Amino acid sequence: MQSNITCIVCPMGCRMTITKIDDRFNVEGNTCKRGEKYGIQEVTAPKRMLTSTVKIEGSVLHMLPVKTSDSIPKEMVFDLMDILNKVRVNAPIRVGDIIIEDVLGTGVNIVATRSIQKIS
Amino acid sequence: MKYDVVVIGGGPAGLGAAVEAKKTGAKNVIIIERDRELGGILNQCIHNGFGLHEFKEELTGPEYAEKFVNMAKENNVEYMLNAMVLEVDKNKNIVVLCENGVNYINAKSIVLAMGCRERTRGAIDLPGTRPAGVYTAGAAQRFMNIEGYIPGKEVVIYGSGDIGLIMARRMTLEGAKVKAVIERGSNSSGLTRNIVQCLDDFNIPLLLQHGITYIHGDGRVEGVTISELDNTKNPIEGKETFIPCDTVLLSVGLIPENELSSDMGVELHRGTRGPIVNNKMETNIDGVFACGNVVHVHDLVDFVTKESRIAGKNAALYALDKKAKQSKLIQTIQGEGVNYIVPQYIDVNCEDEVSLLMRVKDIYSNKKLVVKCGDKIILEKKRNHMVPSEMENIKISPNMLKFIDSSLEVCVEEVDVTMKEVALA
Numbered sequence: 001m002q003s004n005i006t007c008i009v010c011p012m013g014c015r016m017t018i019t020k021i022d023d024r025f026n027v028e029g030n031t032c033k034r035g036e037k038y039g040i041q042e043v044t045a046p047k048r049m050l051t052s053t054v055k056i057e058g059s060v061l062h063m064l065p066v067k068t069s070d071s072i073p074k075e076m077v078f079d080l081m082d083i084l085n086k087v088r089v090n091a092p093i094r095v096g097d098i099i100i101e102d103v104l105g106t107g108v109n110i111v112a113t114r115s116i117q118k119i120s
Numbered sequence: 121m122k123y124d125v126v127v128i129g130g131g132p133a134g135l136g137a138a139v140e141a142k143k144t145g146a147k148n149v150i151i152i153e154r155d156r157e158l159g160g161i162l163n164q165c166i167h168n169g170f171g172l173h174e175f176k177e178e179l180t181g182p183e184y185a186e187k188f189v190n191m192a193k194e195n196n197v198e199y200m201l202n203a204m205v206l207e208v209d210k211n212k213n214i215v216v217l218c219e220n221g222v223n224y225i226n227a228k229s230i231v232l233a234m235g236c237r238e239r240t241r242g243a244i245d246l247p248g249t250r251p252a253g254v255y256t257a258g259a260a261q262r263f264m265n266i267e268g269y270i271p272g273k274e275v276v277i278y279g280s281g282d283i284g285l286i287m288a289r290r291m292t293l294e295g296a297k298v299k300a301v302i303e304r305g306s307n308s309s310g311l312t313r314n315i316v317q318c319l320d321d322f323n324i325p326l327l328l329q330h331g332i333t334y335i336h337g338d339g340r341v342e343g344v345t346i347s348e349l350d351n352t353k354n355p356i357e358g359k360e361t362f363i364p365c366d367t368v369l370l371s372v373g374l375i376p377e378n379e380l381s382s383d384m385g386v387e388l389h390r391g392t393r394g395p396i397v398n399n400k401m402e403t404n405i406d407g408v409f410a411c412g413n414v415v416h417v418h419d420l421v422d423f424v425t426k427e428s429r430i431a432g433k434n435a436a437l438y439a440l441d442k443k444a445k446q447s448k449l450i451q452t453i454q455g456e457g458v459n460y461i462v463p464q465y466i467d468v469n470c471e472d473e474v475s476l477l478m479r480v481k482d483i484y485s486n487k488k489l490v491v492k493c494g495d496k497i498i499l500e501k502k503r504n505h506m507v508p509s510e511m512e513n514i515k516i517s518p519n520m521l522k523f524i525d526s527s528l529e530v531c532v533e534e535v536d537v538t539m540k541e542v543a544l545a
Contacts, residue, residue, distance in 0.1 A: 005316075006312060006315070006316050006320070008312055008313040008316045008317070012312075012504065012505045013312035048317070048321070049168055049178075050293075051166050051167050051168055051180055052166070052293060052294075053166060053264075053265055053268065055268070060156075061266065062266075062267060062268040063265060063266060063267070063268040065166040065180060065182050065265065067166075067168060067180055074321070077293070078293075081293050081294070095182075095183060095186050113166065113179075113180040113182045113183050114163070114182035114183065114185075114186055115186060
């Protein structure tokens with residue numbers, strides 16, 4: 001198995017080829033150790049942070065920005081978007097408030113990324 | 121109304137400057153903001169990647185903004201919202217239009233922090249009909265992230281700047297189909313990490329050396345004609361393709377917003393399109409300072425914050441009459457391979473380290489940045505990789521400045537053999 005990826009550890013953007021030989025990975029095209037580590041993670045278990053919005057009621061604003069508290073497996077991103085599109089919260093909200101706990105069994109929380117006041 | 125320091129613009133630059141002015145000892149400091157809340161464009165940048173330098177953690181835009189809004193409140197910085205500055209004169213009289221009518225404010229010193237604006241369809245002369253559905257990427261970002269509306273279902277993005285790339289991902293996540301990102305140059309102007317995480321992750325094609333030659337649609341966008349471009353950026357005949365879509369997003373560059381500055385007589389630089397400043401971020405008008413994207417477009421908000429502290433501190437010192445006497449100003453000159461340098465002037469007797477912020481003209485591998493004064497080499501910095509989309513920073517210490525008697529030139533040069541050996545040793 002062989003994959004071609006672009007390294008994002010630093011601005012150089014090395015193009016790397018990662019080949020799986022038995023149980024080991026061979027990384028080519030990287031110019032540093034960090035690139036090798038990133039490349040192996042990217043082909044074995046790629047993870048991403050997800051940021052999006054959920055609906056909020058009782059505020060001047062209609063949308064509350066949220067994020068995952070840690071990165072989640074890349075293949076779960078669209079499932080999580082489906083969940084977030086059904087969420088509705090009520091103002092007031094404080095930055096860091098947990099909106100969903102342990103989402104999709106990942107152990108990762110969805111947290112608010114800003115504070116929003118309630119309309120008085 | 122009278123204030124020590126008036127800051128125009130409540131985005132990251134204005135907030136940073138206001139907080140620093142207060143900390144330096146200015147008695148009353150006010151921010152004038154035209155939006156309904158402080159924080160500026162950070163509020164709509166809900167993605168993460170902000171604050172790695174400033175807070176040593178990865179924050180989203182709204183989180184970064186909120187930290188600074190809280191600091192402003194803790195430091196008793198005053199602010200006016202929904203307020204638009206109409207005019208500023210050389211005596212620092214400011215005319216502000218706000219909810220209760222026209223207000224007149226006099227300032228001892230002013231910090232210009234109005235940020236920048238996106239280039240529009242008109243700015244790039246994009247031919248075609250004039251249907252609905254053509255937006256700048258930042259406008260679309262505001263619709264989605266703040267107002268909660270998705271601007272379209274089938275999207276073509278023109279220009280591969282970072283906002284365009286971020287919007288490609290954002291619209292895909294919310295269910296739109298991003299058909300392609302079209303870029304005139306042979307390289308993307310966005311950061312590599314954004315190309316990987318925003319385009320490659322979702323298999324969105326990036327078409328380099330292509331341009332949109334026509335926007336079609338009657339009432340609403342129905343599609344675009346794109347064409348491959350030759351080396352002189354002209355369309356190649358027979359290489360056109362039609363892409364059906366209902367929305368076109370433009371991510372074709374940012375321009376510092378300086379109507380207020382130039383109206384009051386602040387001199388602008390041709391390369392940056394922002395005020396010409398010295399190492400105190402002071403413009404040609406005494407007591408008028410500037411920082412952030414109004415001076416030059418930054419790629420990281422962390423660097424805007426750094427710059428805003430310099431402007432805020434010196435604006436406060438000016439207002440308090442504690443400004444250090446200016447000795448001799450020398451000019452910074454962009455040499456071979458360098459597009460611009462900020463600040464454009466340095467006081468040789470300054471007490472603080474000066475950061476020369478610059479952009480290179482092209483993509484360079486294994487080159488060095490050389491700082492020269494006449495024939496004298498002041499400093500050399502080897503760089504493995506330089507691209508125009510990533511700002512370069514060279515620090516000049518007060519000690520080095522002591523030996524400088526005329527202008528400083530920075531250029532990109534070949535690395536010689538001895539230099540390589542030094543680097544390897």
